[in-house]
Amino acid sequence: MTKELLKGNVAFAEAAVRNGLQAYFGYPITPQSEALEHFSGRMIELDRVFLQAESEVAAINMVYGAASSGVRVMTSTSGPGLALMAEGLSYIAGSEIPVVVVNMMRGGPGLGNIQPSQADYNFMTKSAGHGNFHPLVLAPANIQEIIDMVGLAFELAEKYRTLVMIAGDGSIGQMMEAAELPPMQEISTARPAWAVTGAVGRAPNLITSLYLGAEKLEKVNIRLQQKLATIEENEIRWQEYETEDAELLLVAYGTVGRICISVLRAARQQGLKVGLLRPQTLWPFPTARINELAAQMQGVLVAEMSAGQMLVDVEHAVAGKTPVRFYGRMGGVIPMSAEILEAVKQVQEEVS
Amino acid sequence: MTKELLKGNVAFAEAAVRNGLQAYFGYPITPQSEALEHFSGRMIELDRVFLQAESEVAAINMVYGAASSGVRVMTSTSGPGLALMAEGLSYIAGSEIPVVVVNMMRGGPGLGNIQPSQADYNFMTKSAGHGNFHPLVLAPANIQEIIDMVGLAFELAEKYRTLVMIAGDGSIGQMMEAAELPPMQEISTARPAWAVTGAVGRAPNLITSLYLGAEKLEKVNIRLQQKLATIEENEIRWQEYETEDAELLLVAYGTVGRICISVLRAARQQGLKVGLLRPQTLWPFPTARINELAAQMQGVLVAEMSAGQMLVDVEHAVAGKTPVRFYGRMGGVIPMSAEILEAVKQVQEEVS
Amino acid sequence: MKHEETIFSGFGGQGALFAGQLLAYTGMAENLYVTWIPSYGPEMRGGTAHCTVIVSAEEIGAPIVQRPSAAVVLNLPSMEKYEPLIKSGGYLVVNESLIDIKSEREDIHVLYLPASDIATELGNPKMANMVLLGAFVTATGLVSLETIAAQLTAHLSGRQQQWLEPNKQALQRGAELVSA
Amino acid sequence: MKHEETIFSGFGGQGALFAGQLLAYTGMAENLYVTWIPSYGPEMRGGTAHCTVIVSAEEIGAPIVQRPSAAVVLNLPSMEKYEPLIKSGGYLVVNESLIDIKSEREDIHVLYLPASDIATELGNPKMANMVLLGAFVTATGLVSLETIAAQLTAHLSGRQQQWLEPNKQALQRGAELVSA
Amino acid sequence: MNTTTQIPENMELVYQYPDSMTKTYTHYCPGCVHGIVHRLVGEVLDELDLREKSIGVAPVGCSVLIYNYFNVDFVEAAHGRAPAMATGLKRTNPDKFIFTYQGDGDLAAIGTAEIIHAANRGELISTVFINNAIYGMTGGQMAPTTLPGMKTTSSPGGRDCKIAGYPIKMSEILAQTEGAAYITREAGTDIRSIRKLKKAIKRAFLTQIEGLGFSCVEVLANCPTNWNMDPWESMLWSKEQMTPYFPLGTYKMREEVKALKV
Amino acid sequence: MNTTTQIPENMELVYQYPDSMTKTYTHYCPGCVHGIVHRLVGEVLDELDLREKSIGVAPVGCSVLIYNYFNVDFVEAAHGRAPAMATGLKRTNPDKFIFTYQGDGDLAAIGTAEIIHAANRGELISTVFINNAIYGMTGGQMAPTTLPGMKTTSSPGGRDCKIAGYPIKMSEILAQTEGAAYITREAGTDIRSIRKLKKAIKRAFLTQIEGLGFSCVEVLANCPTNWNMDPWESMLWSKEQMTPYFPLGTYKMREEVKALKV
Amino acid sequence: MAKGMVIIDVERCKGCGLCTHVCPVNILELSPDTFNAKGYRPVTVTDMDECIGCAACATICPDVVFTVYRQRRQRATATA
Amino acid sequence: MAKGMVIIDVERCKGCGLCTHVCPVNILELSPDTFNAKGYRPVTVTDMDECIGCAACATICPDVVFTVYRQRRQRATATA
């Protein structure tokens, strides 16, 4: 095992390269520009495709084009750029092609600032564009995890022919940690049967999201929903920390999730029986497991860098079994473990 | 009372004109182009501002500019166009200026088709762009209501300095019904104190969503959330039909809401004690009232032209008090009252 | 209680949508509740177009119906599509000039009219829609022919005003054929 | 158990971020867990820059802390900001050349070093960061000076390699000043 | 086709249905130039033996269903984004022939940035650009290329350029970009212009094949339906009214493109 | 300012701090041309007495905080959308003076469509366009105007135009639009060019005031920080390297604009 | 004898009439009385003997209705 | 006597040095030893008597550091 000290943005970019990424299209935006910069050197050096697009609108449509031909392709961005991709993301979902998008969330709404945030949770998990769809969303909490999730993202995207997003929260792009990169993977030259590659010896292929006739489009929608249902069945991922004997459950993801590990340690030291569930997939969400755990808890505390977006999903999961409380910071403020610990104590007091 | 037979798209456009609309910017897209066309004649004729933008991206930013100077302004679009507006909508929300946007939902995702749909519910009520915000969303079910809601939309937008959306479902734009338009209102030449109008005799005004420094932006976010909380307190609207003695509650909005009136009549004729709650605001959602009603119900049936988006909000509202079932059509298929009646009967059977 | 759910259907250009609108205007003029809703597709020519018009003494819920109480069909595909759907006891009004099949249903009223021929005779085959509408309202008594004629005057677009009188005649001819 | 949460802070260009990175590299080389996280703002020059480095024998949760166990401050604003935050028993390492105030806290270890002066003497005032780092690790025993020197060799960028030896000397001088 | 017809022995075939095209009946209105240009594209694909190498990029506009009419792999782009999608395709499939087919709303309004940057990059793609001065598909609204004074459903009083802006000249603009190798404006409205147009399409396609840069053929077209004219009248109107504002001609042709044999 | 200094009686003031500007210390790097152009804008606003009539539109880029430096109403646009926002403002405030201030990433990449259509509409707005061949704010990535071979953080091997596209010439493109009344490319890199630049800004602003159409002044600038040069070196480099690729000069000037007295 | 001949795919014709305006020998007209399955009056040839096989009709037809033949010349013929 | 003079707002100066390159009489230089509050070495005038009041320094200064005076001429003077 050879670990390197890696910055999150560089780590996921290099992981993508080693996972056989064939093309990257993107537009600079803080706090993920180092990824684009890393791709700009590495992809060209490896004789693969790197192109800085004229905008995020163009970038996502370049990705759409490349993905239509069955190659491994991705882009990365942050809030405002993601918003500009909404139309393209919806087309990609409607066309059922595999695409991976990384969103390093920053403070919003609007131009906001460039500090870390988790306020695009709803945008990513509930819609990401018009129509009945949403991506599969992975949420890494450390550098090793974002590296591993890049590989997973491609795998899932291609397995289900679906849109996969990696939801970083700004800080994860900026921080450095020791982590191991995967070995360099050969690029597969094979293209899937559905891809547009020139109609040689077969009927022409078509990549489209247009389905004239309501019944036809309804069928497509039903297929999409079934696909999402299958994903929901198979791909829920999360990590638990000391939940066995816990009486109070922390739920947090990404950077806040790892901060809660510190909270948990401190709380345990003070004799509080705190456990932590850290969702690794934001959609599909570990609803059943949270519901199950809720039964043993005196309360649940959700911590987020948002106004309380995942909170709603946790409330839905807990389904009234135990009180759910929230601690959130916004606008780029990263909550300190001490603040969350305070909130834990408050919940503890309130419920006991 | 002088009613006219009016097409939904023309009705809301003319209603906006009579409500003192000072500027309209838009881009053609089915099924709302008749509105843009109506504006193109009327606004110019009245010496007001009409401009067909080069895209929805430009349109929403023109709206953003005009609204910054404190004039009454709006745009209208449908799914793909709305997706392209996501960035602008987020900026508008962050800048806290009043803007009204009409979305005539069509089948998606992607290009989909141009048949009626309600699949942008999540996009509109949960995010509509990056960051912690979402618009106030009104849902008309008939032509008179869309006319009235245009006036209401301006009022609310200006009262709260917030983004208000009117969620039509395609069919409402296309159908004709008798309705009364409001009288022609004078355009107010007064501009609010916050607007950019030239810094004469006052310090310069600034319209921005940029707040450097996490603490500053957090304050803005807190203010935005408080504003949303106030709206949630004051502006929930819905209509009930025969809920007093109902044992089974239908929840549906827009065109499906009015279809459910027929369902209700037919069900009552067959001796089924069915009631209907039709949300007129999708956000804020009539959660408390549904929760209250749930207590008296044997079951709740949600009907939508989507994969079940409002369903989640209804489930949240019902909070386990009674079973919630769903009947949905997608891709532009409008459910017939007979189908929904069947679903009602099935729920009835299941729960009794 | 008056309540009629009618589908008007034909090729694009045959005026099915306008006939429906005219019925809606007329219903409104007679103080009834009305809704008119078109099918709408990609804006290209040549397809079929239809609309649903509901005229009712009571406030209208669903503006579209699975099984209309009446259908006015201008061409063969429309006949094939809507004839089986009409509710028992309902009306089917057929443009005999272009539709050479007959309904085999015995539970509905079927009116056959050589509408296109009459319209051509009156100067413009596009007025077949008026022939059928005249027949339909006369047979059902849904609204009065006079109100329709008045609404026609009010709602025929500028370019079409030259055809006002022939259109009225077409309505009349249709009406006469069923009252005869 | 080894666990140090250190903030490095100074003007942009003073090398606070690099000093922190070097410590992280060194911690990693010594088989400790490390995290390094910068403050990052609008990419404009002239502001202050700081980073938080955690070096620990145990897996690291929160990568940022409200109250660091140590702070290495290169300029006055950094001193003013972080001096009050250091945990009791912690370390404050001060670039005396540019900071003319003293800490009044008695519950922490404070090291004053004329870092910029020493660095200038060694040929480049930008090496003040190394003087302070050398002093810091020597005082705390967090990592060894040799490992830092090795990591410096490995991670000084191409253009900076000419400054390798002076940098090592700066580390050394800092170390000597505290062990003296 | 009536296959029983006897062909005299002294006759040779001079025109037949292009192989690259399907026999699917098009949804276009009678007399629409979209059909003519489709045919020319089919003929050129045949002549250059490109069918199996091609990936077409469909726009949103009346020609949204173009993929139904070609025996060719196709993708359906978002409105205006065809050049971006084509870029993604070409970069990852450099040995394939990639073309976009776009209307004036698609290319000159919502897709302005994408076409200009594709051209400026010298993207090795070819674009067929149908300028019919109208938004055909959505019901005849004003296009960026609508002529001054022209009535449309969104300029009911006629386009007032002071308010609505001027008809935009895309070929002139694209010609300013470094990466464009061949930019020409042709017409599809009479026999001579159609024959010239076909050559232009062929030259544009060869420009890509030879790796010379971006190529775009603008076609002055018609929209009998939304112009409210009969097809022949619309052809004459296009020639008489559009050509003066949008002069025909080659706006950029690199030396190497000029040297191509078409 | 040291107000205690004694001014000899025979001296007259020839340069002082513009009234339209605040005294706020700018966030720009030392020697950045953004500061020079801000000053010129301030001087012209003063001279034309526009301060109270003006609404500025800020871009996203290094000059995102421009509103802090002017005593003028301002709005902060989304990246690239300043011309659209300005259009919304001007249409609803025709008596106000509306200007945008944009960088090359903002105007020539993500905002390509908006600037071209604003120009083409003859929108009565004025644009100051700072071309520094780089994305300054986000850390020195390649801009659409980055020169061939130039190293940036996203073209670490130097811009390879065959792959990354060619530097885009916006003034040449904007000059092709009907609605543009005055399009010029100036430089902000030496005394002579700065004096000329100020006149150009004044002419551009007057173009709007006189209702003559859209006006845009492109300014060849510098970015010492991301170019990794000291300020003076960057001025020389801008002159030597950028000017050959982006020739200075007036690309479009309507007769009425020429007649303006500046 | 005819210098050329055309075969018409009647069902593809939309009766737009463009071909009738460009035939140099004026032998094309829209059928005055028959309709094709799509409801259009398709083009017909009034006198095939007059056809010169110039393919003007095929060149302008938006719906690829025509197949065109022409008398073989002595020298090689360029295709349309 | 001096033909011109400049007043320097030391605190605004960022020490970029641009003015030092354009002063025709070469009297501007960056302070070799002092710093302003922002930490920059501000510009200083070595010999104000040499100043000709040409305002070149003000013209190039990105940070509006200079106020410039010039000896009144007989004829009216155009401003910079």
Ligand SMILES: Cc1ncc(C[n+]2csc(CCOP(=O)(O)OP(=O)(O)O)c2C)c(N)n1
């Ligand atoms: C984002 C978005 N906005 C608007 C539309 C609606 N729309 C479809 S096609 C079209 C314009 C078509 O005009 P043009 O490109 O000129 O093609 P034509 O139909 O004239 O051939 C528009 C506005 C859309 N599909 N997507």
Ligand SMILES: Cc1ncc(C[n+]2csc(CCOP(=O)(O)OP(=O)(O)O)c2C)c(N)n1
């Ligand atoms: C939608 C969106 N994408 C990307 C960004 C990030 N971004 C901010 S400024 C900028 C480029 C700035 O370059 P330029 O316009 O040339 O201005 P400069 O800083 O060089 O003056 C970028 C890419 C953003 N804010 N929004």
Ligand code: SF4
């Ligand atoms: S609407 Fe116009 S462009 Fe579209 S197919 Fe018909 S004639 Fe052609």
Ligand code: SF4
């Ligand atoms: S980064 Fe470049 S453009 Fe931005 S302020 Fe600094 S020098 Fe100027």
Ligand code: SF4
């Ligand atoms: S080939 Fe020529 S002559 Fe023969 S029918 Fe066609 S146009 Fe007429």
Ligand code: SF4
């Ligand atoms: S041009 Fe073609 S479609 Fe038109 S009438 Fe002639 S054969 Fe028929």
Ligand code: SF4
């Ligand atoms: S005014 Fe002229 S002479 Fe005087 S200091 Fe400035 S540049 Fe030098």
Ligand code: SF4
């Ligand atoms: S140009 Fe201005 S900022 Fe630069 S050194 Fe001279 S006075 Fe200082």
Ligand SMILES: [Mg+2]
């Ligand atoms: Mg068009």
Ligand SMILES: [Mg+2]
């Ligand atoms: Mg720039």
